[in-house]
Structure formats: C-alpha cells, structure tokens
Amino acid sequence: MDELVEGARDALDAAHAPYSEYRVGAALRAGDGTVYTGCNIENANYSNSLHAEEVAVAAAVKRGVRSFERLAVTSSERDGVTPCGMCRQTLSEFCGPDFPVVCDEGETTTEYRLGDLLPNAIDAETLGK
Known part of the structure; x- marks a missing residue:
C-alpha cells in the first residue's frame, strides 16, 4: 500500500466524529518530502467542523510550508x-x-488531478491580484 495512503489511514485514529461516525484522514506530502496529516474534527454545530484535508494543510502552513506534491484521503468506509x-x-x-x-477505496486507489476536481478555482487572478 502507498505510504501516503497509510499515513491517511493512520490519521483516522485521531478523528473526532461522534455525530456522523464518518472518520476521514488525510496525508499531505510537502515539497521537501515531509508528510503532514489531518483528521476530521466534528462539532455539534456541523458548520464548525474541521475537515481532514484542511487540518493537514494547516499543520503544514503553520510551519511555513507552501509547496505540496501529493495528497491521500481515506475514510473509515474506504x-x-x-x-x-x-x-x-x-x-x-x-x-x-x-x-x-x-482516494482510498480499500484494496485500490483512484488518483485525480485537482484541476479536474475543481475546474475554474477562485485564485489571485480571479480577485485581480
């Protein structure tokens, strides 16, 4: 199994999902090879919940990392x-x-490109920056 997928699976253990019971883990490889992980953290007010991917991004960004190579995402449901x-x-x-x-499907994975998942993303150019 892919090292990054394993990291995402390991992150599931820390998930706090008492409401949906749907645990999510993410592992984000930075440009220097360091892997940052995240898990979902639910709140009774769902809009305040944190998603695994954003927790992983935040862990990296707070350390000054802004360059990433690859992301793996998994759930307790695979x-x-x-x-x-x-x-x-x-x-x-x-x-x-x-x-x-x-994306982890249990025995297999599917790989997407971010641009295919989010065409026409809002960016600095969109904002005239």
Missing part, C-alpha cells in the same frame, strides 16, 4: 472519498491544477 468543494478550494490556494489527489 469508499473512495474525495475532498469536498471547500477543501478543494483550500488546496488550490497552494497547489496547481495538476496536483495529484489519491
């Missing part, structure tokens, strides 16, 4: 979960359209 729209937009802040996103 159902091939992909990042939600909000997480796709967060990833596009730091990653280009060719950025690989690997």
